[in-house]
Amino acid sequence: MSQRARTASVVELAQELIRRPSRAGIDDYGPVLTVLEDWLAARELPHRRLDDDSGTLVGLLVEIAGGRPGAWWTLDACVDTAPYGDEATWSFPPTAGEVVDGWLRGRGAADSKLAAALFCHIAADLAHRAADWAGGLAVLLDVDEHTGVFGGARAYLADEAAHRPAGVMIGYPGFDEVVVGGRGLWRAQVTVHAPSGHSGSSKTVVSAISRAARLVQLLDADALPGVVDASGFPLAPKLTITAIHGGQGFSVTPDRVDLNVDVRTTPGFDAHDAETVVRKATVELDAELPAPAPTDIAPVATWPPFRLADDEEPAAALLNAATAAGLQVRTKTAGPSNIGNLLAGEGIPATAGFGLPYEGLHGIDERAHLAELPTVYAVYKGAVLGLLGG
Structure with missing residues (x-):
């Protein structure tokens, strides 16, 4: 698939996700997760549902095993969103999912439905090379994140059938920084x-x-x-x-x-x-x-707070891939807490953000800038291959 076709496919999937309301604690998560299930099934990517202790659907997990023993690494993006707030203050519908002047518009465009679409495409792009890997790649598509409960991530960590990750890269947005820590x-x-x-x-x-x-x-x-x-x-x-x-x-x-x-x-x-x-x-x-x-x-x-050193994985792989893509990114420790803190409590290192430029995160007129999408795709793909030795 050409870069242009892949970019268009990522955006198309993200649009479908944005058009399914999935406000945390408000909307039914079934429709947005069904879009992803159908997409993964059509490409014969191995995936399954994750339920919480009450049997409620809280995410999807893709796992692609390599041909040799080794560590597993996870790409994670939430597909639930913040609420809309006062919709009268938006200049477009929160579920628009349209591209205008190079911006993908709608709730979840930045946090983090576009990242979910991107990570699904990376899994599909790399699956045929899995025999060359040492270890494996998981993609976690979780909900119940914006409630602060982190139900999808907790279900993943509690799932005895899941391969425990050596590290996680979370697809929160922001093009100039790799978030390596948080209070x-x-x-x-x-x-x-x-x-x-x-x-x-x-x-x-x-x-x-x-x-x-x-x-x-x-x-x-x-x-x-x-x-x-x-x-x-x-x-x-x-x-x-x-x-x-x-x-x-x-x-x-x-x-x-x-x-x-x-x-x-x-x-x-x-x-x-x-x-x-x-x-x-x-x-x-x-x-x-x-x-x-x-x-x-x-x-x-x-x-707990967490912070990775620049040479600690998976931060090192992401930083190296960004450099290889011609970017000069800086590391950042975030003030707000995130899933990286939950993972830190489990002894799992994580990065908590590198992605597209954005506006309106958790506010009005949320949107993500698409010109940088091929570069972000290349960085995450390079980081995954660096970690898996493929």
Whole structure:
């Protein structure tokens, strides 16, 4: 297949995916995954469905075994998406899937349906050479990613029949950088208590809302360390209050308020440090403004930070392939967490982004620029062949 024909085929598949709504936690994932199943079956690529513990379909897995023993490597792209937001603010339908002025338009064009189409084509392109490989190539096409649950990736890692990858390359977009790391996170729900009462009562009580507001002040005032990590990690930790829930109506002072606390962690400020900061603030709150019950902290998620060295696979293979394609890309450690953090917790190294230039990621008018598609294709194909020795 010529480069022009292959590019057109990648775009055509991506268009079909964009036209199937697959908003995380909103839409049925069946239609978008069926498009991929039909495409893979038509090319006789070995694939199967991945289900979560409840039996819900959360992804597809392609596995192509090499002719000699060796490590397995995985290309991963999610095919669920962020929600649309206010569709009235878009200048085109979120499911447009059209190409205008060299841009593929629609939700998922950037993150990450175009990458899914590209990775499927790489698998089809290279399958006939598998006998020359040492190891094997997997392509994970997952959903339940934008929920933050990472159900597809978790089902892959839990699948005893799947070959455990030596490394993963995730197809998040961005043409100038190879993302080799990301901050981790520690998240908790903090529950603040207080006596309930009538807002018009002559007896003054400190409501749970007032106590929660004071806790926010204490947390905001607690200075976290800056970028002084001995490991060379380039980002500082960060604490954010992301939600506050409590109270109803006007006449009752609430006896409970729940706060969501999100702390982004680094190798030098880990989950234990994050929890220590939050517990310190709650102890101070309870001493300053006593309540019938102590403030509760319920951790809900912990992911480790990660960062690959430039000479560590699969980062090295991707960087070398980019250089061979004539690109000068830099490495980046991302502030937000991603599937790379989940993989790091499993001891699996990952890159978390190199792809097409984009606009509107998770926002309005999402689109990806197609002129660079042949180069991105060549880089990932070169990286796979470098890893498999084919």
